[in-house]
């Protein structure tokens with residue numbers, strides 16, 4: 001687990017207005033931070049700079065006390081959950097969850113231990129031998145989360161993970177993500193458009209507008225003010 005500190009982060013694509021414009025934000029170890037704001041305000045770009053999928057134009061990204069600007073994604077030890085679950089259709093649930101550990105050449109018994117533990121937490125134990133095509137949307141989303149948690153990463157990053165699900169499933173997954181995050185106590189950054197998610201999931205909400213931070217507040221301060 002790790003804190004995430006952003007110091008004067010700027011992202012300039014081409015010569016237009018900066019997509020992220022001097023963002024400084026401290027996310028505490030174990031904190032659940034929500035990023036909200038209108039389309040195009042820089043949420044995804046910021047998330048991608050945390051995980052290392054996008055270069056930082058200027059400023060410092062500090063994770064667990066260490067400056068990571070020049071570290072490749074694989075060396076940052078973070079887990080990102082995308083909205084399109086990106087599961088491998090030809091692999092079973094077990095192999096999908098185990099995949100990052102196989103990549104890391106982890107011994108089989110340790111892989112088995114971690115996949116069992118993750119599938120326990122996510123209530124996927126009965127489905128380990130199935131293929132993604134034979135799962136419900138919610139189960140697929142849980143497999144994607146399983147793959148994120150087996151890596152025992154320093155932090156979770158979510159980019160609108162529930163936006164393709166129907167309302168009922170969204171409600172269930174909200175509860176699930178919240179439960180999981182509390183249980184693991186893992187630092188989480190979560191991008192959403194959905195006010196209910198922002199209100200119910202986060203410890204704090206960061207509102208972005210045109211690449212800048214407009215406000216950082218608790219959900220209560222933000223949404224329940226008179």
Ligand code: ADP
Pocket residue numbers: 013014019037038039040041042043044045046
């Ligand atoms: P959000 O996630 O809040 O919708 P983005 O981070 O996707 O916002 O985009 C922020 C701004 O950066 C937008 O103006 C968008 O058009 C621009 N942008 C995003 N990705 C690229 C890219 N790869 N090349 C050029 N401009 C980009």
Ligand code: ADP
Pocket residue numbers: 051053072073074075078079080103
């Ligand atoms: P390469 O640069 O070797 O072709 P990639 O850029 O696809 O490979 O990814 C290399 C490593 O970066 C992956 O093994 C993974 O650990 C990490 N990585 C890539 N994308 C993400 C992501 N969205 N979240 C977390 N880690 C990632």
